Amino acid sequence: MTRDDAPAGTRTTGLLAPVPDSLLAAMTQAGAPFDLDEAVPEPQDAPPLAWGVLGPGGIAAAFATQVPAYSSGRVVAVGSRDLSRARSFARAHAAAGKGQEVRAHGSYEELVADPQVEAVYVATPHALHAEHALLALEAGKPVLVEKAFTRDADQARRVLDVASRRGLFIMEAMWSRFLPGHVLTRALAAAGVLGQVRHVRADFHEPLAHVERLVRPELAGGALLDLGVYPVSLVHGLLGAPQRVTASGRLSDRGVDLDEVVTLSYPQATAVATSGMDGVSSKTAEIMGATACLRLDSVFFAPSALEVTWSDRSRPAVTWDARVPGGLQFEAAEVARCLAAGRTQSQVMPWATTLEVMEVLDEVRRQLGVVYPGQEG
Numbered sequence: 001m002t003r004d005d006a007p008a009g010t011r012t013t014g015l016l017a018p019v020p021d022s023l024l025a026a027m028t029q030a031g032a033p034f035d036l037d038e039a040v041p042e043p044q045d046a047p048p049l050a051w052g053v054l055g056p057g058g059i060a061a062a063f064a065t066q067v068p069a070y071s072s073g074r075v076v077a078v079g080s081r082d083l084s085r086a087r088s089f090a091r092a093h094a095a096a097g098k099g100q101e102v103r104a105h106g107s108y109e110e111l112v113a114d115p116q117v118e119a120v121y122v123a124t125p126h127a128l129h130a131e132h133a134l135l136a137l138e139a140g141k142p143v144l145v146e147k148a149f150t151r152d153a154d155q156a157r158r159v160l161d162v163a164s165r166r167g168l169f170i171m172e173a174m175w176s177r178f179l180p181g182h183v184l185t186r187a188l189a190a191a192g193v194l195g196q197v198r199h200v201r202a203d204f205h206e207p208l209a210h211v212e213r214l215v216r217p218e219l220a221g222g223a224l225l226d227l228g229v230y231p232v233s234l235v236h237g238l239l240g241a242p243q244r245v246t247a248s249g250r251l252s253d254r255g256v257d258l259d260e261v262v263t264l265s266y267p268q269a270t271a272v273a274t275s276g277m278d279g280v281s282s283k284t285a286e287i288m289g290a291t292a293c294l295r296l297d298s299v300f301f302a303p304s305a306l307e308v309t310w311s312d313r314s315r316p317a318v319t320w321d322a323r324v325p326g327g328l329q330f331e332a333a334e335v336a337r338c339l340a341a342g343r344t345q346s347q348v349m350p351w352a353t354t355l356e357v358m359e360v361l362d363e364v365r366r367q368l369g370v371v372y373p374g375q376e377g
């Protein structure tokens with residue numbers, strides 16, 4: 001089905017503009033007709049879910065704004081190390097709570113024990129994700145853990161092992177994967193619309209060297225876990241786990257990575273993922289196939305537009321305005337759907353994907369010589 005019968009802007013929780021018929025037709029010609037409604041279900045149609053936010057920082061505020069605004073989910077509680085911070089977050093987000101108060105807890109332990117909380121969103125610095133995910137799992141709660149999933153693959157294995165043993169849902173909050181622009185990108189590549197994918201390039205550099213959680217090695221700072229995880233995850237979503245990883249980059253005086261160039265090699269393809277926290281980049285990505293190139297316009301991890309250009313110059317380029325309001329509602333809706341279906345992992349962001357991405361990040365840091373406190377032995 002196409003969206004051409006829906007005036008632009010009517011599907012305000014999903015798409016602002018319909019996908020061009022020419023793209024959908026290219027997919028059908030390639031033998032894989034694409035049902036956008038099935039691939040990107042409306043977040044408003046997901047089962048309702050009551051979230052508890054663990055760590056009321058910057059992204060937690062975006063989550064608590066976007067999830068109630070654009071999906072059937074709502075935030076019912078927040079936990080902070082400091083009750084006054086929890087209270088002020090709860091006040092700020094009460095209006096979005098669909099008539100329900102947001103309960104403020106002065107500890108993470110109290111948050112995960114709150115009987116009204118059906119799922120926990122871990123939004124703390126990278127080094128603490130494992131500890132906080134385990135806290136929620138031990139309390140019997142399903143968890144959505146901000147990216148990067150954990151400090152390293154060892155921690156990821158430990159967390160996934162506990163989720164598996166307890167039969168509880170857990171997912172890395174790699175929100176880009178659930179955005180319509182990324183779903184369509186993967187579908188176009190998988191259908192062969194671009195020809196065989198030969199090369200992927202993506203960059204994410206932003207001047208963030210003033211951000212405390214990114215400069216501190218004990219919080220697993222550095223560009224890679226914060227920014228580099230996006231291009232690496234994009235490449236993984238298209239090509240899977242690489243055969244070989246090579247990396248070079250610069251380190252700060254405190255020993256975190258300021259930037260990196262990561263090359264991922266596959267039998268039939270290559271990819272270059274770059275990231276950095278002391279420079280500016282276009283934040284674009286290109287997927288270069290044998291017959292066409294797909295460009296994800298800035299920012300590629302929440303694309304404003306997708307453009308396909310063909311090697312056959314007589315074929316007109318196709319551009320789609322891929323913007324959506326919010327963005328975090330898509331991953332939250334996926335959690336709600338998985339829980340309603342009794343699943344412990346998402347098929348879009350499965351545990352194996354998270355682990356393989358973490359293994360790439362580990363290998364990059366090994367080659368750069370970044371060792372976080374606690375990893376020495």
Ligand SMILES: NC(=O)C1=CN([C@@H]2O[C@H](COP(=O)(O)OP(=O)(O)OC[C@H]3O[C@@H](n4cnc5c(N)ncnc54)[C@H](OP(=O)(O)O)[C@@H]3O)[C@@H](O)[C@H]2O)C=CC1
Pocket residue numbers: 055056057058059060079080081082085086123124125126128146147148173175213219225226
């Ligand atoms: N999906 C996205 O677009 C984005 C994702 N992120 C991810 O979200 C996570 C958090 O990032 P962000 O919101 O920017 O971080 P912030 O620094 O804004 O917030 C982190 C929160 O963690 C809590 N915390 C617990 N222990 C510590 C500690 N030792 N030091 C500092 N804070 C601590 C704090 O809450 P309190 O002390 O009150 O309990 C704090 O508010 C990261 O994993 C990051 O990669 C970040 C930005 C965007």
Ligand SMILES: O=C1CO[C@H](CO)[C@@H](O)[C@@H]1O
Pocket residue numbers: 206208226227
């Ligand atoms: O995920 C993220 C998205 O972009 C931010 C920068 O603008 C990052 O700091 C953050 O962790």
